[in-house]
Amino acid sequence: MSRRVVGVVLALVVVVAGAGFAIWRSTSAEAVGDPVISVSRSACGQGWSDPKPGPQTFLLHNTGSVTAEVDLIDPGTGTVFGEVDGLGAGTTRPMQVTLGNGAYAFRCAPEETDPIVGPTATVTGGDERSGPAVVPVTRNDLLGALRTYQDYVGAGLSTLSDQTGALVTAVRSGERGASEAAWLTAHLTYERLGAAYDAFGDSDGAINGTADGLPGGVTDEDFTGFHRLEYGLWHGQDMAPLAEVATRLDADVHTLRDSFADLQVDPNDLGLRAHEIMENTLEFELTGRTDYGSGTNLATALANLDGTREVLNVLRPLLVPRLPRLSEVDDWIGRTDTVLRSGQRSDGGWTPVAQLDRAQRERINGAVGELTELLAPVAAITEPRRVS
């Protein structure tokens, strides 16, 4: 899975970086007479002579010699109303905001220097502030969450390595049913660790990769790990060769467990994962694309939901004052949990997604879809920002 998640992140970054410039330059929302605001160490925020309420556009012009980040903030609380990232030296970009009554200032953060807060402007005669604004999260703010999360993943990997050990034993014994049960237990443990994909590096591809992108498909020698084993177990392949697949999986898991203490979860990843785990669920589990025979995509989706819960729990102290719809997020996690469990049969087995009846599948797709929409702001809000 990691390749997919990483790919998504990289692609997003590239698109934003590449497209932002051209689009912003031609924006029709800009009007002649929009105030031009200087951005630099020496002249941060200068040029805002006539503060007024309502929707408006500032043209931010970087007069310095290095790239800078600019925020429009309340200098008293640090609340951010607008942000322009990566403003190149000598370039101009618009910032669109809707301002209510109160005090505002531009904060300029040129690369390699501490941010500077410009002069305060006071807006009067408009509405009370009501628009979207939030106090930024810093890397420091995220340290506690990261520690807790790292402990969660570490403990999960420890459990997982016991379970893949048991899986090897089961496959070696030649008992297919017992092996399938052991496979599911271990796989779900891994899927609960969703937020740490980036931190797992190449290990994730070996442990949980699919046959996508492999020229030989399911027979490709680079197809390894859980899904390779799943394919063999549920397609009646001989157990003896599968023991080798299980052994390799177990070894990869142990390597990951042993090296995890040295790996760092990027502070930026935590918030991203809050919605990307369920984005992956939507794309790969609810479509059945990662089903190599077990038909357990719904169980995987529930494990992913557990992983999302853990990310949210470690971020919760930061989210409570910043995400007004947090209780809605919690509600939809509960609803998603319930509707996913509706796909579990009375004998404990799982209905493959393709076999769900239409109404049930729509409810599942809709719940996960709504949840991803509600989770999307978490990444924006918890992206670490420089404030001082």
Place this chain on the structure above:
Amino acid sequence: MTGHVGRRSFLRGAVLGAGVTAAAAAGTQATAATESLPFHGTHQAGILRQLARQSIVAAFDVIAANRAELTDLFRAITDRARFLASGGTPTSVGITAPPADSGVLGPSVPAGNLTVTLGVGASLFDDRFGLAERKPVRLTEMRMFPNDALDAAQCHGDLSLTVAADDTDTVLHALRDISRATRGAMQVRWKINGFSSPPRPEGTPRNLMGFKDGIANPEGTDIDRLVWVSGGGEPSWATGGSYQVIRLIRMLVEFWDRVSLSEQENMFGRRRDSGAPLDGAKETDIPQYAQDPVGTVIPLTSHIRLANPRTTGTDGSRILRRSCNYDRGVDDNGNLDMGLIFTCYQRDIAAQFEAVQTRLIDEPLVDYISPFGGGYFFALPGVSGPDDHFGRALLA
């Protein structure tokens, strides 16, 4: 295909008819007036509007848990539709969220002559939301006709949503925007993209069989009589709405292109070049069936003659047709999948669309078309103003 017999027996009529038909050439003038499409009004603006160049027709299933959530859904659709139809700059969200708008239409959303038309299907009035007592009395699930080949996955739905505008990006933007705001409450059941061709060279747009489609439509006071629901035993909330029939009809265009012109024209009853009835000179001419009682000019089995015999007895079965074309991919046998998104509005489906369609059963044209999807819906009354929302009176 209903088989060889039907095609051959018709062929004889075609030859007969063509021999005595007067040639006709005079063109009609199409007036492309700019239209005002206000979102608020007694009726939904998308019903009477001139055919939009681009459209998406979709059916949704409601997954809202209860009546309150259903109300929220209708409010959300209304809010988004109102914004999209009016245009404007999306809210800036600062660092609190991803952008509120997809940006597909640029930083400021143009109205683009967008209309959003919302309908409700019979299934919405089952036991989920306690609305059974409020069902429009003439709303049923779409029935199957003898020449249909319906695919269950592309039929029916709790809601129908038709977005129409000048440009493809405008309708795609609208569908994405509305879907994003409603994921937890409704899910797409089926969807098809449509387009309406420019006048070629003038007058009513052509379908993909090359014929002008939708020439004879009710106008003026006939609209009130034939299209808008009012009284008639219907619940009061339904006043100002209209029954909507959507039929997804595959056209077997490769086969059609191998048919002679006279046979084609006799199947429709109109000239392919001008759209004129076979006894007329221009598309607006009224066919004179009384002077052609046995169909020597316009065959008795022709589409226009069966669909609208223009008798006192059949006048009340006329419908407002708002069809557009679709084109979407290729069959396993290499044939192109294209055809018609037949759409019509009326105040009584049984007395109008179904009466027409019943007359059309086994018409010669059925060999070249294959209806595979669609549904019956009730297009809601319009949203009256900023405080109103779709379905307010229905859900009150």
